[in-house]
Amino acid sequence: xxxxxxxxxxxxxxxxxxIPLIFTALAGLFxxxxxxxxxxxxxxxxxxxxxxxxxxxLTGSAWxxxxxxxxxxxxxxxxxxxxxxxxxxxxxxxxxxxxFFIAGITIxxxxxxxxxxxxxxxxxxxARFAPIILPxxxxxxDIPIIGPLYANVISGNNILTYLAFLxxxxxxxxxxxxxxxxxxxxxxxxxGAVDTAGISVAWLRYRAVMxxxxxxxxxxxxxxxAQSAAFIKDMSAGKGYIALAALVFAKWKPVPVMFACLLFxxxxxxxxxxxxxxxxxxxxxxxxxxxxxxxILTCVLLAGFIGVAIPPKAGGVPYTKER
Amino acid sequence: MSTASVPLPNWxxxxxxxxxxxxxxxxxxxxxxxxxxxxxxxxxxxxxxxAFGSGEGIGFTLYYATSFIFTGLSVAIAIHAGLFNIGSExxxxxxxxxxxxxxLALDNYVPWYVTMPIAVIGAGLFGAAWxxxxxxxxxxxxxxxxxxxxxxxxxxxxxxxxLLVHVLIVPGKMAPExxxxxxxxxxxxxxxxxxxxxxxxxxxxxxxxxxxxxxxAWFVWVLVWRSKLGFDMRTLGMSPTAADYAGTPHARTxxxxxxxxxxxxxxxxxxxxxxxxxxxxxxxxGGAGFVGxxxxxxxxxxxxxIIFAAILFGTLYQGGDWISFEMPNITREMILVIQGLVxxxxxxxxxxxxxxxxxLYQQFQRA
Numbered sequence: 001x002x003x004x005x006x007x008x009x010x011x012x013x014x015x016x017x018x019i020p021l022i023f024t025a026l027a028g029l030f031x032x033x034x035x036x037x038x039x040x041x042x043x044x045x046x047x048x049x050x051x052x053x054x055x056x057x058l059t060g061s062a063w064x065x066x067x068x069x070x071x072x073x074x075x076x077x078x079x080x081x082x083x084x085x086x087x088x089x090x091x092x093x094x095x096x097x098x099x100f101f102i103a104g105i106t107i108x109x110x111x112x113x114x115x116x117x118x119x120x121x122x123x124x125x126x127a128r129f130a131p132i133i134l135p136x137x138x139x140x141x142d143i144p145i146i147g148p149l150y151a152n153v154i155s156g157n158n159i160l161t162y163l164a165f166l167x168x169x170x171x172x173x174x175x176x177x178x179x180x181x182x183x184x185x186x187x188x189x190x191x192g193a194v195d196t197a198g199i200s201v202a203w204l205r206y207r208a209v210m211x212x213x214x215x216x217x218x219x220x221x222x223x224x225x226a227q228s229a230a231f232i233k234d235m236s237a238g239k240g241y242i243a244l245a246a247l248v249f250a251k252w253k254p255v256p257v258m259f260a261c262l263l264f265x266x267x268x269x270x271x272x273x274x275x276x277x278x279x280x281x282x283x284x285x286x287x288x289x290x291x292x293x294x295x296i297l298t299c300v301l302l303a304g305f306i307g308v309a310i311p312p313k314a315g316g317v318p319y320t321k322e323r
Numbered sequence: 324m325s326t327a328s329v330p331l332p333n334w335x336x337x338x339x340x341x342x343x344x345x346x347x348x349x350x351x352x353x354x355x356x357x358x359x360x361x362x363x364x365x366x367x368x369x370x371x372x373x374a375f376g377s378g379e380g381i382g383f384t385l386y387y388a389t390s391f392i393f394t395g396l397s398v399a400i401a402i403h404a405g406l407f408n409i410g411s412e413x414x415x416x417x418x419x420x421x422x423x424x425x426x427l428a429l430d431n432y433v434p435w436y437v438t439m440p441i442a443v444i445g446a447g448l449f450g451a452a453w454x455x456x457x458x459x460x461x462x463x464x465x466x467x468x469x470x471x472x473x474x475x476x477x478x479x480x481x482x483x484x485x486l487l488v489h490v491l492i493v494p495g496k497m498a499p500e501x502x503x504x505x506x507x508x509x510x511x512x513x514x515x516x517x518x519x520x521x522x523x524x525x526x527x528x529x530x531x532x533x534x535x536x537x538x539x540a541w542f543v544w545v546l547v548w549r550s551k552l553g554f555d556m557r558t559l560g561m562s563p564t565a566a567d568y569a570g571t572p573h574a575r576t577x578x579x580x581x582x583x584x585x586x587x588x589x590x591x592x593x594x595x596x597x598x599x600x601x602x603x604x605x606x607x608x609g610g611a612g613f614v615g616x617x618x619x620x621x622x623x624x625x626x627x628x629i630i631f632a633a634i635l636f637g638t639l640y641q642g643g644d645w646i647s648f649e650m651p652n653i654t655r656e657m658i659l660v661i662q663g664l665v666x667x668x669x670x671x672x673x674x675x676x677x678x679x680x681x682x683l684y685q686q687f688q689r690a
Contacts, residue, residue, distance in 0.1 A: 039409075039469070083671035092407050092469050094671030096616060097663045104659025105355065111654045112359040118654065241473050248470060286489065292481035295474040299456070302466030311467070 004148070010269050012153045015161065016227065018265030020045065020236075022164045023219030024243035025250070025257045026171050027212040031077075033175065033252060034208030035188035035314040039095030040080055041216060042240025043102035048073040048220025050106040053120040053231035054113070056127040056224075065127065065225050070217030076102070077213030078206075085205045088318035099240075107233050118233035120224075129158035129226040160222045165258070167215065172254040184208050188312035191319040201319045219243075245298035252312060264294045329681045337623050341669060343676050345621070345635075348664035355660060361650050373645020374638040378517045380645070382527025386599065388630075388637030389529075392536040393591035394615025395622060395629040396543050397584045402624050403547050404580035405560035410457060410472025411588040412612025413479030414450040418589020419596045420483065421449025423491075423501055423603035426596070430508030438507055442597060443535065443590060450589015451582040453479060458581030462574035468581075476612075487605055501603040510598040530598035532590075539587060540626035546583070556580050588612060610659075617662050620670040636662070 024041050031038040051072035056065025076098055083094040107118035114120055134155035141151040175181035183204055187194045191201045223239075224231045242264055249263075250256035271290030279285050353363035374384045394411045401408035408414075425445040429438045457471035487499040510531040514524040547553040555576045559566040567573060595607045614636055621635065622628030643658040668675075 037469075039473075079667075083667065087672050087674050089671035089673060089675075090407075091671075092409070093616070093620065093666060096409065096613070097667035097671055099663070100613070100617075100659050100666060101663025104656040104661075104663060107656040108355065108359070108654050108660060112652045118656070238477060241477070244470065245474065286485050288481040288485040292478045295477045295481075299460065299466075299471055299474050299478075302471055303460050303464045304466070 004145070006273075008148045008152050010266070010273050011149075012156075013269040013272065014262060014266040015153060015157065016265075017268045018261045019161050019164045020219040020222050020227075020239055021243045021246055021261035021264055022258055023167065023215050023222065024240055025246045025261055026167055026254065027215035027219070028244055028247045029171065029175075029252060029254060029257055030184070030208050030215065031212035032247065032315055033188045033312055034184045034205050035191060035312055035317065035319070036081070036084055036205055036209055037091040037095065037316045038080065038209070038212060039092050039244070040076065040098035040240075041095075041212075041243055042236055042238070043095075043099035044073045044076045044213065044216040045220045045223065045240050046106060046234070046236040047076055047102040048217040049224035049235055050102075050110065050120070050220075050231045052217075052221040053123065053224040057120055057123055060124065060127050062127055062129050062225055066218070066221045069221035069224070070214050073217035073220060074210055074213035077209040077216070081206050081209040084318060085202050085209075088320065091316055091318070103234065106231070110231065110233065120231040123225060123229045127225065128229055129160055129222075131156045131158055132162075158226045160218060160226050163218065164222075167218075168254055168258045175254060180207070185312075188314055191314050195319070195321065201321075205319075242294055245294055248298055248311075249301055251310070267293050329685075331677075331680060331684060335680060335684065337625075337628065340673070340676055340680065341621060341623065341628075344668040344673070345665065347668050348661060351664050352657070352661045355657070356653060359652050361652055366646055366650065366653060369646045369649050370638070370642030372642075373648075374642035377525070378520075378522030379525030379527045380641060381522070382517060382524045382529035383641040383644075384634065384637040385533055386527055386529045386594070386637070387640040388633040389533045389536045389594045389598075390591050390611040391614050391618045391633035391636050392540060392630055393587055393594070394612050395618030395633050396539055396615075396626065397588035397591070397612075398615040398619035399622070399624040399626075399629060400543055400547065400556075400587065401580055401584040402619060403553070403560050404556040404576060405563065406461070406468050406577065406580060406584075408454070408472055408581065408584045408588075409469055409616070410454065410475050410612070411584070411591075411615045412608055412610070413472070413476035414453045414585040414588035415591045415608045415612050416476075416479045416483055417453040418446040418450035418585075419592035419603055419607060420486065421589060422446035422592050422596055423504075426504045426508030427501060430505040433507050435507055435509060435511060439510065439531070439593075439597075442508075442593060446589040446592050447586035448589070450592075451586040454581045454585025454588070455578070458578045458585075461581075462577040480606075484605060487603065491603065499605050504597065504601045508597060509601045510593065512598075528599035530594065532594040532598045535590065535593065537630070539590065540630055543587070544626040552576075552579065588615070614662060617666045617669070621665055 024045055028038050028041055048069035052065040052069030055068035056062055080094050080098060083089040084091040110118040110120060137151045137155035140147045175185060183194060183199055187201055187204045194204065195201050223235055246257060246260035246264055249260040267290055271287050274285060274290065275287050356363045356366050374380055394415060397411045398408055422442040422445050425442040426438060429441065453475060457468055457475055460466040460471050461468040491501045492499055493502050512524060512528065512530050513533060517524040547557065555571045558569060558571055559576050591611060596603055600607065618629055618632040618636055622632035639658050639661055643655055646653050647655045
């Protein structure tokens with residue numbers, strides 16, 4: 001295999017591995033920009049993956065599966081909202097609770113319903129999002145450099161992949177070019193001022209966590225019925241936290257979020273690729289180094305060694321109208 | 324006046340409200356059991372039978388509780404200083420490395436009672452070291468401790484897998500674990516306590532670390548409520564600005580609180596590593612660090628409450644095993660569901676029942 005083939009290979013798995021991160025990190029972006037920390041991204045992703053796989057299996061339709069994934073994730077977001085907005089509870093604790101609840105309930109229900117050790121049955125091709133071959137992919141496959149890039153990286157992904165890359169500019173547009181976005185960002189910085197302007201802080205934050213729920217629903221659905229063909233227990237495997245890391249890395253901005261997710265996806269793809277291979281000059285690098293790299297990078301960034309990441313000012317603080 | 328500032332008597336704050344939270348969590352779990360098509364009452368009686376029906380059951384319950392006391396104390400001590408340490412899991416994992424290294428080095432030469440204190444120190448030091456970096460980053464560079472400790476959980480997992488697969492593994496063996504400790508590196512079981520009550524411990528790994536856990540709980544109580552450092556920590560936890568005005572050394576208090584938190588989490592490793600399996604294995608912590616969050620919240624961050632809450636969660640773990648054995652439809656992960664609900668109601672929704680309580684209490688007083 002020549003080097004360009006390897007490059008294309010790693011690049012296409014980078015795209016594949018980044019998609020759930022992009023959706024989830026954008027979800028976190030909406031929530032945290034409105035001042036609601038969301039540690040529960042992991043749980044929402046896992047819950048929607050389970051819901052999507054179950055419903056897609058029962059109905060045989062990928063689109064209804066997606067709908068179920070989104071509904072499940074939004075429902076969990078509303079629980080988080082109820083705890084952290086209406087009841088002014090601790091947002092971190094609420095998120096942790098959601099993660100635990102989902103990690104347990106998906107396995108309990110999965111085992112009770114399907115009896116396959118917590119996984120759902122294998123999905124038929126109709127119940128999944130199939131790869132889309134873009135026009136001309138086969139025709140230009142043999143053209144050097146551009147051909148393989150177009151045929152294997154840009155074409156041949158499923159619809160959710162393209163939606164993820166569309167979601168980035170769309171999120172940017174919503175946050176920076178609409179009245180809703182302006183208010184959403186304001187409520188994360190200074191909820192008092194928003195309240196003084198006569199806008200409901202609670203309702204605005206509820207809408208923000210619902211946006212987060214919708215996006216997280218897409219990421220879970222992608223995991224279960226686009227990337228894989230079934231729900232497997234604990235299949236989110238810390239991706240929710242990586243997405244959170246990407247969000248910090250991107251300093252809470254939509255377009256950098258995409259690049260941070262691609263970076264972490266690339267590290268993941270590289271780790272898979274490097275397993276058992278030699279690196280020139282260094283020798284064999286343990287897979288664990290690549291696995292730990294996103295987390296280490298995030299800590300280094302948080303320490304302010306590579307630029308300072310300043311979170312939204314009112315993040316994590318419940319808003320109390322008067323006391 | 325909002326209801327949050329009305330003072331309630333302690334028995335409502337520390338007794339009734341946690342109990343109510345627990346009951347709601349159990350009701351919802353019962354609903355899930357019913358949804359699966361099993362009887363919630365039958366599940367509950369199996370739970371109690373499994374956890375307390377035999378000496379062996381009680382032994383397992385207390386074995387689990389031992390781990391949860393350590394991690395619960397670890398989370399609580401950080402909460403008192405206003406820090407949410409979500410990294411007890413990773414700190415316990417690295418603490419296991421410290422205690423295993425001590426056991427591997429000494430088990431050949433000295434009896435267990437010589438190894439034990441050194442292992443306690445080893446586990447504590449390693450756990451504290453793992454908590455130091457997030458603590459330092461929080462205190463000096465203002466990075467958010469929740470995010471850094473989560474990151475450190477994952478880094479710890481990667482590091483330990485690397486060490487167990489490449490460094491500490493027994494040559495020629497497939498399983499990623501250290502060699503089995505000799506008797507000098509094992510903590511004896513507490514069978515005699517069971518015998519005192521006329522029952523047998525059986526195969527349960529209930530061991531000396533339970534006593535260390537109780538001692539640690541006493542130590543935390545003295546430290547938090549009877550020492551200057553504890554006073555500083557609580558001031559910082561309640562109001563950082565007030566603490567600054569009072570001249571509390573901000574960064575130093577944060578770092579010391581996190582070091583203590585990490586040390587307590589690390590000591591949890593004594594129980595599974597030296598008390599039960601007598602070797603260091605992959606994922607031996609098994610989520611106990613996260614259970615600590617629920618235990619601490621349920622026990623209202625007080626050592627005595629934490630001991631009770633830890634026994635409650637020990638009951639859930641042992642009883643849950645029993646249920647999954649007798650009712651194959653209900654898997655062990657049901658515990659995670661209950662745990663999540665307890666965290667949700669006792670932690671995040673702690674103010675939900677309060678207004679109703681205040682209302683009831685005021686009516687009761689007027690009458």
